[in-house]
Amino acid sequence: MAVKRSFALALAFVSLSLGGCGYNTLQRTDEQIKAAWAEVVNQYQRRADLIPNLVNTVKGFAAQEQQVLLGVTNARAKVGSMQATPELVNDPAAFARFQQAQGELGSALSRLLLVAENYPQLKSDQNFRDLQAQLEGTENRITVARQRYIRAVQEYNVVVRSFPSNLTAMLFGFREKAQFAVENEKEISKPPVVDFGAAKPGSK
Secondary structure: OHHHHHHHHHHHHHHHHHHHOOHHHHHHHHHHHHHHHHHHHHHHHHHHHHHHHHHHHHHHHOOOOHHHHHHHHHHHHHHHOOOOOHHHHHOHHHHHHHHHHHHHHHHHHHHHHHHHHHOHHHHHOHHHHHHHHHHHHHHHHHHHHHHHHHHHHHHHHHHHHOOOHHHHHHHHOOOOOOOOOHHHHOOOOOOOOOOOOOOOOOOO
8 A cells, every 4th residue: 555655646746747847738739739730731731622623614714824724733733742740840841841832832823813814704704703712711711720830839839948848848859840931921911812803904
């Protein structure tokens, strides 16, 4: 009985010590990052799923825009070849490549959507209008998801760097997580322009 009591007391002491040194906070914020990252990936996937129908719709009215259409298709394929696992945020180099690929896809999509300016029939097509509305909503959700991830990483990284939780982080292998680049965040509130409801002067 004495041994069991001593063990229980030791376990309670260790638990209190870990809690006081930030272990529980590290666990909580790490889980927040995983959840936030899963939502980022989910919204990026939603965007990727819209692209084939969008490309086919544009192709139906603007088949001659081969370079733009191919650019979107290739950018989507590049993104699809990457494994956006939770472990990706622990590898700054891999995270940067993923971020760059998503940025390239966003740029390719913007060029594709600008093509519609030259095709009034495409702009008025109901299927295209439905897709552009879905894409606009998805871009907004991507922005929100990324902002949540940014906040979650900021909170976690502060815990990893702060004393005495930094000692606990080193002991249990908690390291700073990758973050979206500052230069990329300048564009975070600028989703592709997808509102073609009003025709430009001179369009027919």
